[in-house]
Amino acid sequence: MAVTAALVKELREMTGAGMMDCKKALVETDGDIEKAVDVLREKGLSKAAKKSGRIAAMGLVRTAFSEDGKKAAMVEVNSETDFVAKNDEFIGFVDGLAQLALESDAADMDAFMALPFEGETVQAALTNKIATIGENMNIRRFVKCEEEGVVYTGYLHGGGNIGVIVGLKTDAAASEIETCGKDVAMQVASMSPKFLDESQVDPEYLEHERKILIEEAKNDPKNAKKPEDILGKIVEGRIKKELKEVCLADQKFVKDGDLSVEQYVKKCAADLGKDIALASYVRYEVGEGIEKKEEDFAAEVAAQMAK
Numbered sequence: 001m002a003v004t005a006a007l008v009k010e011l012r013e014m015t016g017a018g019m020m021d022c023k024k025a026l027v028e029t030d031g032d033i034e035k036a037v038d039v040l041r042e043k044g045l046s047k048a049a050k051k052s053g054r055i056a057a058m059g060l061v062r063t064a065f066s067e068d069g070k071k072a073a074m075v076e077v078n079s080e081t082d083f084v085a086k087n088d089e090f091i092g093f094v095d096g097l098a099q100l101a102l103e104s105d106a107a108d109m110d111a112f113m114a115l116p117f118e119g120e121t122v123q124a125a126l127t128n129k130i131a132t133i134g135e136n137m138n139i140r141r142f143v144k145c146e147e148e149g150v151v152y153t154g155y156l157h158g159g160g161n162i163g164v165i166v167g168l169k170t171d172a173a174a175s176e177i178e179t180c181g182k183d184v185a186m187q188v189a190s191m192s193p194k195f196l197d198e199s200q201v202d203p204e205y206l207e208h209e210r211k212i213l214i215e216e217a218k219n220d221p222k223n224a225k226k227p228e229d230i231l232g233k234i235v236e237g238r239i240k241k242e243l244k245e246v247c248l249a250d251q252k253f254v255k256d257g258d259l260s261v262e263q264y265v266k267k268c269a270a271d272l273g274k275d276i277a278l279a280s281y282v283r284y285e286v287g288e289g290i291e292k293k294e295e296d297f298a299a300e301v302a303a304q305m306a307k
Contacts, residue, residue: 001031015040018123019114057287058082059140060091061163063154064098069174072152072165073102075142076284080135085286086159090137093129094160097122101142112142143282150279153181157189160286164188167280168265177276180268186254187261188281193248196278197262201243213238249278 003026011022011033017040029035059078065071077094079085096118106112113123120128122139130137143165145152150167151174157163164185168177187193195201213235217223223231244250249262256264262278269276 003027003031007031007033011036011040018121018127020121020124021127057290058085059137059286060085060094060160061156061284061286062091062094062098062160063156063163063165064095064102065152065154065174066102067174069151069153069177070146071102072145072154072167073098073143074154074163074165074282074284075101076140076163076286078138078140078287078290079133080137084133084135084137087133090129090133091160093125097139097142101144104144106142106144109139109141113139141284143284145280145282147279151177151181153178153185155182155185155189157186162189162286163284165282166278169277169279170269170275172272172274172276176272176274177268180265180276183253183255184248184261184265184278185281187251188248188283190254191248191251192283192285193251193281194246195248196281197247197249198243201247206239209242210235210239248281 003023007026008019008022011017011026012019014033015022015037017025021040021043022036025036025039026033028039057078058081059076061074061076063072063074065073075094075098077090077097079090084090100115100117100122101112104112104115106115113121113126115122117125126137126139145165145167147167149171150169151172152165152167153174154163154165166181166185166188168181168184170177194205214231217231217234217238223234226234244252244260249260251261253259253261253264259267265276265278
């Protein structure tokens with residue numbers, strides 16, 4: 001019997017096993033899906049299906065850089081518990097994926113999951129890790145940074161709870177801008193800016209904030225008798241203040257409050273005698289945006305006792 005894409009998809013949905021593992025099992029059983037399920041069960045690959053519904057909101061972020069600093073990559077892999085995130089096997093797995101992201105040209109997650117990795121595909125390797133480690137895991141996202149004239153440095157906080165890549169436009173070598181880049185990356189990790197500078201502020205974000213501040217100004221009793229043009233100036237002043245907090249270039253530098261981040265970078269450039277300018281940044285925080293399950297341990301214990 002021919003092994004079709006639809007058959008592979010059906011088996012994958014039934015077992016939760018990787019696409020290539022499903023295809024191999026179907027080839028081995030001449031397209032008999034029931035026998036293919038047994039093959040996957042025998043190999044321990046269908047165990048992933050039992051864990052796929054669990055929320056994986058813990059995990060690890062890892063970065064990788066080329067020796068000259070002209071390429072960088074970062075990946076986030078989630079697990080169910082912090083305990084697994086500290087497991088050496090899991091850490092090695094995520095490190096390997098970060099290096100793979102650095103070396104590959106995968107444009108999206110589907111392409112990344114199909115890449116060769118440790119003798120199989122990334123998808124198959126993930127499925128095997130789920131089966132052997134015993135927790136649901138998810139390769140949530142990855143990024144590769146490479147721009148002409150930009151050198152990258154980075155910072156990992158809390159052993160990989162937060163990861164940051166910073167790109168600096170410069171002719172300097174990676175070793176020459178390492179300290180400056182790491183300081184800026186630490187700033188990004190701690191202050192979580194929304195934009196690089198004012199030129200990159202999302203117009204929709206700006207309009208949304210302006211509407212809120214206008215209503216806030218109108219509802220303030222102190223502004224009750226002020227004309228519209230004065231209220232407009234008050235709102236624009238507050239917008240300017242907010243942009244200094246959400247734009248990396250304008251934020252106060254955490255290591256020296258007398259300088260903005262942009263001024264600190266210019267100081268580094270002057271000290272080095274070479275041009276350096278902020279070019280880009282990427283910040284990953286483990287589990288951000290994932291709805292975490294609220295555990296009721298008392299109820300769980302009571303349920304176990306009732307059994």
